[in-house]
Amino acid sequence: MDAADWLIVRRSLSVLTAALVVAGLAAxxxxxxxxxxxxxxxxxxxxxxxxxxxGASSDSVKVSGDFLKTPTVTVPAPLKTTDVERTVAIKGxxxxxxxxxxxxxxxxxxxxxxxASLTEVGFDGSATQTITVDDKAFVPGLVRAVECLPVGSRxxxxxxxxxxxxxxxISQLKLTDKDTVVFVADIxxxxxxxxxxxxxxxxxxxxxxxxxxxxxxxxxxIPKADPPTETKIAVLKQGDGEVVQSGDTxxxxxxxxxxxxxxxxxxxxxxGQVVSFQTTKVVKGFQMALEGQKVGSQVIAIxxxxxxYGSAGSGEITATDTMVFVIDILKTNR
Numbered sequence: 295m296d297a298a299d300w301l302i303v304r305r306s307l308s309v310l311t312a313a314l315v316v317a318g319l320a321a322x323x324x325x326x327x328x329x330x331x332x333x334x335x336x337x338x339x340x341x342x343x344x345x346x347x348x349g350a351s352s353d354s355v356k357v358s359g360d361f362l363k364t365p366t367v368t369v370p371a372p373l374k375t376t377d378v379e380r381t382v383a384i385k386g387x388x389x390x391x392x393x394x395x396x397x398x399x400x401x402x403x404x405x406x407x408x409x410a411s412l413t414e415v416g417f418d419g420s421a422t423q424t425i426t427v428d429d430k431a432f433v434p435g436l437v438r439a440v441e442c443l444p445v446g447s448r449x450x451x452x453x454x455x456x457x458x459x460x461x462x463x464i465s466q467l468k469l470t471d472k473d474t475v476v477f478v479a480d481i482x483x484x485x486x487x488x489x490x491x492x493x494x495x496x497x498x499x500x501x502x503x504x505x506x507x508x509x510x511x512x513x514x515x516i517p518k519a520d521p522p523t524e525t526k527i528a529v530l531k532q533g534d535g536e537v538v539q540s541g542d543t544x545x546x547x548x549x550x551x552x553x554x555x556x557x558x559x560x561x562x563x564x565x566g567q568v569v570s571f572q573t574t575k576v577v578k579g580f581q582m583a584l585e586g587q588k589v590g591s592q593v594i595a596i597x598x599x600x601x602x603y604g605s606a607g608s609g610e611i612t613a614t615d616t617m618v619f620v621i622d623i624l625k626t627n628r
Contacts, residue, residue: 321357343393343427343442344445349379351452357383361448362400362480364417371409373474378438378453386446389484391427396485396568397440398422398625406452406474412467416482421543421627424485424568431567439479451477487568488547488617489622490591491531495507499557500528500594501551501618511563514551521553521616525579525594532621533590538573538626540585545625546568553596553616559609568624577602580619589626 356368361384391397399421400416416422425432427441435458439451455464460477469475488510496502499522502515538544547568549561562569573584579597588595597617599605607613 300561324489345442346378346380346438346451348381349375349377351375352379352381352450355381355450355452355478357448357450359479361386361446362417362482363441364414365402365478366449367402367404367476367478369404369406369409369476369532371405371407373406373409373452373476375406375452375454375474378435378451378457380439381450382447383450383478384446384448384480386444386481387430390442390444390482391440391481391484393427393441396424396426396487397445398424398482398485399436399440400480400482401436401596402478404476404478405469406476406613407472410468412469412475418479421570422482424545424570426567428559428566429552430461431565433462435459435475435477436479439477440481443481445481445483448478448480451479453575474501485545485568486590486624489531489533489590489592489624491533491588491592493531493621494529496530497528500526501597503530503592503594503620503626509563510547510622511561514549514556514594514618514620516551516553516556516618521598522596523598525582525598525601528594529587529591530594531590531592533592533623535589535623536626538584538587538623539628540581541572541574542585542626542628543570543572544584544627546584547622547624548619550617550619552611553618557610559611559617570625579617580621583619584623587623589623592620592622595621 304375334377354370357365359365398412399422403412425436427437429437433451437447449472452476455469455473503512505512547562548575551558573581579595579601583593583595601614602617603611605613
């Protein structure tokens with residue numbers, strides 16, 4: 295899967311189910327098969343929210359239940375609409391979700407034509423999904439659903455499929471261009487986008503790391519030395535949040551470079567989007583870097599082939615390449 299394919303998966307599928315978020319992280323697939331996506335340039339976020347208004351279509355969808363509990367939703371199928379409409383079912387009193395920020399949401403999605411459920415994720419204590427309020431990072435319908443609203447809000451959005459999903463591939467969602475889609479989203483919080491822990495002294499022999507003061511994106515400098523033959527992990531910033539357990543769904547920012555030349559082969563910062571995945575669904579060295587660490591931490595992992603992609607390699611990562619990851623651990627759910 296190349297970078298373009300990865301972005302399509304993120305925009306059309308992974309925002310709808312936690313399982314597909316895991317599948318979308320091709321960069322760290324535990325299978326070791328397929329190519330690794332390269333970082334893509336990040337388009338500028340929209341400067342202001344569109345603040346979509348309610349209408350007959352969004353008002354007609356009946357929603358009941360407590361915030362962050364699985365809602366009871368009645369879709370008056372076949373639901374028809376020619377525009378994007380948004381009805382606020384619960385108005386929160388937290389900070390506003392601004393353009394370009396990231397938000398943690400619970401989501402229920404429906405085919406408005408048939409009333410069939412497409413997905414429910416993030417309710418009843420399950421892992422919420424992190425989305426960036428930027429049409430270049432996520433499908434426009436979800437961006438329209440949450441932008442300009444305060445944390446604690448529940449919203450109903452209705453839209454034609456093409457308007458909601460833009461150019462994203464919807465073939466696996468059992469939707470057609472003639473359908474209407476319904477999103478019911480609970481805005482759980484403003485998501486962290488960089489590690490907030492306390493810096494610790496660098497570990498001798500490791501690459502040096504310098505973070506951008508604004509974005510937190512690390513610059514990684516490889517030492518002029520041979521890489522270690524075993525996976526090495528060090529903490530760069532010590533967080534004080536929950537401890538990541540095996541099998542947790544973890545939200546992170548990360549950058550990966552090759553030891554032999556310092557070349558970036560993958561970066562969530564390069565895509566402008568945090569990612570979430572299960573610790574057991576990534577290569578062993580990446581898993582080792584996550585489990586046992588506290589949320590808010592930044593860690594660096596030196597991963598030789600045995601704990602990476604092995605003799606098969608992956609794309610530009612050869613069978614003899616040692617990888618270096620810098621990972622900001624933002625959230626964990628189990």
